[in-house]
Amino acid sequence: MSYIRKPVARHPSLRANALGLTLRDYEGAMSTMCAGCGHDSITAAIVRAFHETDTPPYMVAKLSGIGCSSKTPTYFLSGAHGFNSAHGRMPAIATGAAAANRALTLIGVSGDGDSLSIGIGQMSHAIRRNVNMLYVLENNGVYGLTKGQFSASADPGSKSKRGEPNTQQSIDPVLLALSLGATFVARSFSGDKDQLVPILKAGLAHRGFALVDVVSPCVTFNDHDGSTKSYLYTREHQQAAIEMSFVPHREEIVAQYAPGTTREVAMHDGSLVRFSKVPDGYDPTDRRMVMDWLLEHQRSGAIPTGLLFLDPDANPEMHAASKTPEMPLTDMPYDKLCPGSAALDALQRGYR
């Protein structure tokens, strides 16, 4: 339970970031996940990403739906407002929060049940709207919290703990997001923190909807032989196809490509995503190519990971499309909102 206090023992290397905050300041209550749950590793990566991007915790709003994965916002950034909402409804609530106060940094945490079944409509539309948020989909192929039913991301033929094979097609959130016009699409693995942290950092810098699908094994219900979302299976099939690093805007950006860099993409906040390794002929800004490539490579059961697609300008972010000012609507003084009695009188002259 989240009210259990965390032990005070700390690991030694606690560097302060630009705000003078240590990793500890980005942590939350003690996790109540099963020991070894992939979700906990993602939580740790999220803590690091926020710390390393020097994000002030109080400017963050962390939202989630319902599920084991959706519980995890309790376990990071205790200095941020959290909202553990309803099953599959987090995207809409995040959309509203983003509409109200665009200065907030929004992170949504969800599961494959939360996002791909009950919430597939809301997630899809948040992508279409290009709501400015980092959306972490902790994907374990099952409903953890309701004890192991197949989710919509379970692969056909993948076996349940009791040995029954899944007979339905799976929904791939990465391909779905690409088809919906997503501007930032990544896949990673909870067991690959080195890959995940820079992706999360880039996702935070991205102005728009950043989908990060993270394979996150459920040790209790989906880590057996015959599962395609187990630790073993994922380790064996993961292909870290795309390698990148995230260069925050405050670091001096060198004009030339760093050695081995194949491509750089500038983010709206001035930071850079530097792709250091991509497959031959792969262009991470070419949606069609990326979709074809993924379809081709996933056919054999491979799990290509990395920041697979990035085009910050593919679609306007929700606020850009809504022409709202930089000043958050929550800060707008009332006299700028109410036209007043004289205007009402004038208006009503037309209602005669």
Add this chain to the structure above:
Amino acid sequence: MHEGSLTGLPSGPYKEAPSGPNDFAIKLANVNGTGSASANALLMQAIFRMGIPVSGKNLFPSNIQGLPTWYEIRVNASGHTARTARYDLMVAMNAETYAADIAEVRWGGWVLYDSTGPLKKSLQRPDVTFLGVPYARLCLENFAGARERTLMKNIVYVGTLAALLDFDMSVLSGMLDEKFGKKPALRESNAKAIQIGYDWAKEHFQCPLPIRLERMNATADSILIDGNTATALGALYAGATVAAWYPITPSTSVLDAFKTFCERYRVDKATGEHRYCIVQAEDELAAIGMVIGATWAGARAFTATSGPGISLMGELVGLAYYAEIPAVIVDVQRVGPSTGMPTRTQQGDILLCAYASHGDTKHILLFPSNPGECFHFAVAAFDLAERFQTPVFMLSDLDIGMNDWVVPKLEWNDAYKPDRGRVLTRDEIAALPKFTRYSPEDKLAVAARTVPGVHEKGAFFTRGSGHNKLGGYTEIPEEYAEVMERLSRKHRAAAALVPPAVIEKRPGATFGVITIGGCDLAVREALEQLAARGVKADSMRIRAFPFGDDVEAFLASHDHFFVVEQNRDAQLRSLLVLETPVAKEKLRSVLAYGGFPLQARQVVEGILAQLPDIEDPDFADRRERPRRAS
């Protein structure tokens, strides 16, 4: 029509006052999508501009083009402009519905029809006067092109009516100037059409008819406005910045109007920036989610929908209730259940909204009776939602929302400041030793909240799962119940701040009549008619839930009450029985829920039919009971 005989009743048979100048009703039968709507609105507006109390009601099908549609205009010098189905004049412009339309005209009334072809013998009635105008032929001779002929036919009958009812022609011509000021060709063809209809009537009929208009000065301080426009204005003036919605009749025009107003008043002239964000959501589940997210983050936000949308919103309404997040939900009610009759009116969502969502939930409801109240209650809804940190429903209906009403000009007090409720500022949070979300509470049982992006110390975890008064997760019965008890106290506390009931006492009243929302005008008219027959009743129009002391006191003031409402299951009556100490037996129902706005006659008949049972329990056996008005 419903000419149920009530002979034998102590108060005499139901009889409406005879029609005459400034006191009549006309019904216009048209085909949907032929341009009749703007012609009919023109008629109503002209009467309004002649200073005469008037109402116009659009009885339209759920269809874009081709089905029959009707418009009713009621003119009444004393301001009784509720719907009446006693038509003095039928403007029969739809051959498909001739039979039914002609049958509806009152004895001694008039039928205006297109006499280009002969009227079938079977349609004739000896007791009404048929006024034939060869509209199709006149249009063929005077206008070119099929579309223009169809459109102009409407304007030609406007001209006929102008002669028959003695319209002030300068008013009509002034309206044409305004409407077509920039399009002289259109103005000319419209003026020509009016003239054709007018001249024909003058030449062939005895003009004006005994039902005719006489200029008055009763609408000088009034406006013509529909409830949805007024609601949108309320949201604008309340300072709502975020609106999320999913289109549904009859609420769609709330957001259409809000957008229009925002474009007019909230776009920065220099930068083109929008001081609002309107999101057309993917469904109502998302619309309410967006509202909750926006208010949670500190904005004023609202959604507008109708019954089917409320059903979908139930889940998150419960979240907002339990996590104590403000939300303003406008429900423009239509006929249910299910898809029901989307273009017809009803008050069928009272109980749904009162207790929306699973578990123990109870909400604040506001019941405007006309567009004027829509405006003021919309503003109040935002204040109440934030003061009590909870969803507030404003229940209007299709009749209020989509029809133009004559209401007193809307007044705005520039001293108004939004009541944002207990939201802690940066300094207030900083000064606290520690912030806890659900305690301490104030007199209204409300605890202070914080919004994100203000101060570290204000951070807390919002959850729809069990929580204690500190905001922490709990599964401990006492901790859970402690919060639930406070929520219940909070709801009760709202009774003192919601709009009070409108209570009117009549000397000698022997019973009370209770009503709600759009029943107002019909009930007032009915009470006057009853009083004229010596049947005197006090009245109370409920304007909000939770019920205040005024409601309870009124319920204690008589032994018998009639609750007049527009639904099958007597939902207001149920709510009164559930939420006040009143004895169920004291409340009898008068229900009309077929989808058209309530008429005074339905109220009068409904009450008279049951009065004898109250006054003399044996009476009912001695007489033949009249049929219930439908």
